Amino acid sequence: MTHAPHAPVDTRAAWAALGGDPALLARVSYRTRAGALPARLPVVDLARSCVGCCSLAAAELAATRARHSLGAIRVRVDDGAVATAFTSERHLLIEGRAPVNFAPLSRFWHARDGWLRTHANYPHHRARLCAALGVGADATVDEVAALLAERSAFEVEETVHAAGGLAVALRTPEEWAAHPQGAQVAAQPLLTLDRVDAAPPRTLSRGVLSPAAGIRVLDLTRVIAGPVATRTLALLGADVLRVDAPQLPESPDAHADTGFGKRSTRLDLTDAADRRTFDELLAGADVVITGYRPGALDRFGLAPEALAERRPGLVVAALSAWGGYGPWSGRRGFDSLVQVASGIAATEGSPERPGTLPAQALDHGTGYLLAAAVLRALTEQTARGGTRVVRLALAQTAAWLVQGARPRGYGERAQPYEADDPAAWLTEADSPIGRLRHALPPLSFDGGPANWSRPPGGWGTDEAGWLPAG
CATH class of the missing domain: 3.40.50.10540 (Crotonobetainyl-coa:carnitine coa-transferase; domain 1)
Structure with a gap:
């Protein structure tokens, strides 16, 4: 152990x-x-x-x-x-x-009492975020920014979490250390x-x-x-x-x-x-x-x-x-x-x-x-x-x-x-x-590989089975 x-x-x-x-x-x-x-x-x-x-x-x-x-x-x-x-x-x-790498609604936002960051790269996360904020699925960055500027970052954090979305309020190291999870x-x-x-x-x-x-x-x-x-x-x-x-x-x-x-x-x-x-x-x-x-x-x-x-x-x-x-x-x-x-x-x-x-x-x-x-x-x-x-x-x-x-x-x-x-x-x-x-991969040791043996294929396109042994 x-x-x-x-x-x-x-x-x-x-x-x-x-x-x-x-x-x-x-x-x-x-x-x-x-x-x-x-x-x-x-x-x-x-x-x-x-x-x-x-x-x-x-x-x-x-x-x-x-x-x-x-x-x-x-x-x-x-x-x-x-x-x-x-x-x-x-x-x-x-x-x-x-x-x-980041969708438009995955970013920092200036809230009424500080900052928060959201993550909405996946469609289901974007949908949950928009639903929690009470905006349409096609909401623009400007529309969301105007809404969040009037709300508390910590209140939005909890509201979005309750809806299955992702939003986190900015904390200092000291604030995180005092938070139950941070502790x-x-x-x-x-x-x-x-x-x-x-x-x-x-x-x-x-x-x-x-x-x-x-x-x-x-x-x-x-x-x-x-x-x-x-x-x-x-x-x-x-x-x-x-x-x-x-x-x-x-x-x-x-x-x-x-x-x-x-x-x-x-x-x-x-x-x-x-x-x-x-x-x-x-x-x-x-x-x-x-x-x-x-x-x-x-x-x-x-x-x-x-x-x-x-x-x-x-x-x-x-x-x-x-x-x-x-x-x-x-x-x-x-x-x-x-x-x-x-x-x-x-x-x-x-x-x-x-x-x-x-x-x-x-x-x-x-x-x-x-x-x-x-x-x-x-x-x-x-x-x-x-x-x-x-x-x-x-x-x-x-x-x-x-x-x-x-x-x-x-x-x-x-x-x-x-x-x-x-x-x-x-x-x-x-x-x-x-x-x-x-x-290229960053690993380097004697006898180690310099590159992968195969490139990526399409997502979910391979058979569900193991390769033959050997």
């Missing part, structure tokens, strides 16, 4: 949270670049730590399977590759077209990685170079953090099958960014035939990763505890926005909203004019931590067995960033990026959805 406290934002702290051998940290080297991911908070430290830990966990598993000495591991972390990967959705081009988040570790039973050790084929070769991953995640994790596991050789509900369509642009290396299918778990198909997939899975609100999948027997009981020997990873505890445990959330609630937006700007991080770093950072935790769980299983349950939350990553920040002058930012041209970490590929320009 690993419960590491919040600590300075560095690779040592993250590796300790993952239960890794501290001696292996000497195998990691860094290429730092002044001005990468410039921010008031130590965002680049978080980014390089998360990627460094993921690379180290991958190299550790690869060496274990190949029966190589762990002392021969060499991991390299380059700020240029890391910064480009953490902004991958901004670098993506699909047939020369840049994707749309509970602060008491949590960066992540938890628990052994929950005495399942026998996992047997993995030896002599392979790809760390996750032969591992089957059921991907029940959406948006950025979860898909970044599963995209990374696919890079490392896992057979990753993303499963979505047909009634919750994904943004084609978001899927194009995070669909590399994976296959994608659609199953309605309320349909008896689809449920049988899903159960067959589950019976063959080694890893299950969920990214829905805590409790949202419980009725399908997909709570972490239920999965561990149904399939001893699994690695189960549960990702959420706010954590599976406290008064906000059941709330929907995204990186941009966690930034606003946790005090990050106020720190990057001010309470009078909020700012943002230079990347959706909570999403990307948590995604690489999640992949690292799965890889470490697989390594631990080869020696000690046991079903492993991993839990992460964007809010916990945010707390690590805020609480672990080194003192820095108010408004001070790093110098301009010395390598502001990301071309060295971009490439192009043909795909079923068109010609893509995309960021």
